[in-house]
Amino acid sequence: MENIYVNDEANSVKFQPDTDIAGNNKAKCNYLRCAAVSLGLLCVVLLAAIIGVCVYYNNVTNADGAINKGTRLQIYFKIGWFRFQSSLYLLSTVKKSWEESRKDCIGKGADLVVVNSLEEQKFIHGLKEAFWIGLHDQVTRGSWEWVDGTPLTKLYWGPGEPSNNGGVESCVERRLIFSKAEESWNDLSCDGELFFLCEKEVDP
Structure with a gap:
C-alpha cells in the first residue's frame, strides 16, 4: 500500500486511510455495540426484578390490597405477640399506670385483656x-366492668378481694403470688405501675 503524505506549514503527517480511519470506525462501532448490549441486559435484569417484586406482593396481599392473614400473624409473632384461641396477646416490657397501660394497648390496635372464660x-x-387486666369499677364504685363495656360475670378474685385496702382501688391486676388461676385477681389503685397485657382479636 502506498503511503500518503499531507504537508502543512509545520510538518508532514503520514497516514494510511484504509488502516487508521477504517480501524477507528470499527472501534467506534464495537463500543456502541457493546453499550447497546449492556443496556439491553440491564433492561432484562430490571424487568426480572420488577416481576419478582410483583409476584411477592401478590403472594402476601389479597384482592383488596390488605396483607394476608397468615402474613399478618407472622409479623405479630415476630414483634412479641402470641396467640390463644381467637385472640392475640402482648405482655408489656415496661410498667405503667392502668390508664397509661390502656392507652398503650389502644395505640397498638388492641385493649387491656378481657377474660371471657376459665380457659383464657x-x-x-x-x-x-x-399485670393489669381490663377490669375496673371507675364508672360506678363496686360495679365491675370490662374495658369493652361488658359487666363482670366470671369471678376469679383472690381470697378477700376486692378489698379496697388503703383507699380507692378501682383497677384490677392478675396477681402473681396466688397459685390458683381461679383466685388470682386483686384490686389496686389505678395510679400504681405494673406490667400490662394487651389483647386483640385475630383479624378475620
Whole structure:
C-alpha cells in the first residue's frame, strides 16, 4: 500500500486511510455495540426484578390490597405477640399506670385483656408477671366492668378481694403470688405501675 503524505506549514503527517480511519470506525462501532448490549441486559435484569417484586406482593396481599392473614400473624409473632384461641396477646416490657397501660394497648390496635372464660384465665395465669387486666369499677364504685363495656360475670378474685385496702382501688391486676388461676385477681389503685397485657382479636 502506498503511503500518503499531507504537508502543512509545520510538518508532514503520514497516514494510511484504509488502516487508521477504517480501524477507528470499527472501534467506534464495537463500543456502541457493546453499550447497546449492556443496556439491553440491564433492561432484562430490571424487568426480572420488577416481576419478582410483583409476584411477592401478590403472594402476601389479597384482592383488596390488605396483607394476608397468615402474613399478618407472622409479623405479630415476630414483634412479641402470641396467640390463644381467637385472640392475640402482648405482655408489656415496661410498667405503667392502668390508664397509661390502656392507652398503650389502644395505640397498638388492641385493649387491656378481657377474660371471657376459665380457659383464657388459666392461659394468662401462666404468664410469669403480675399485670393489669381490663377490669375496673371507675364508672360506678363496686360495679365491675370490662374495658369493652361488658359487666363482670366470671369471678376469679383472690381470697378477700376486692378489698379496697388503703383507699380507692378501682383497677384490677392478675396477681402473681396466688397459685390458683381461679383466685388470682386483686384490686389496686389505678395510679400504681405494673406490667400490662394487651389483647386483640385475630383479624378475620
